[in-house]
Amino acid sequence: MKHLALKSLFGIALLAITISPLLGCRKKGDTTVKITVRDTLDKLVVGALVRLDGQATIDSPKAIVRHDTAYTNTSGVATFNYNEVYQLGQAGVAVLNITAEKDGMKGTGIIKIEEEKVSSQTVYVQN
DSSP, rough: OOOHHHHHHHHHHHHHHHHHHHHHHOOOOEEEEEEEOTTSSBBBBBTTEEEEEEESSSHHHHOEEEEEEEOTTEEEEEEEEEETTTTTEEEOEEEEEEEEEEEEEEEEEEEEEEEEEEEEEEOOOBB
């Protein structure tokens, strides 16, 4: 009886040691931004230059400033990946200014990037 109880306890301990690392580690999800660019007629704008700019909120030698650019695809969407910026446990990612330009048309906006989600915004460009 005592031998069976000891064997069961050993089995439970081994199972707990094996499973606990799997439960404690969580894979980080993608943190991406999709900016859709449309004109004043609500048509998608293909090939627009989209800039995302952010300034540091504190003055320090290691202040982080973001400047990212991409062009809209055939669906009028520019995609940005911020996986390297977001770290697990971090509260928030960034709030960035949006500028979109194409053939003399320009539009602006702002976007809050949420961790492990696809953050989306639409910018309208005009002359």
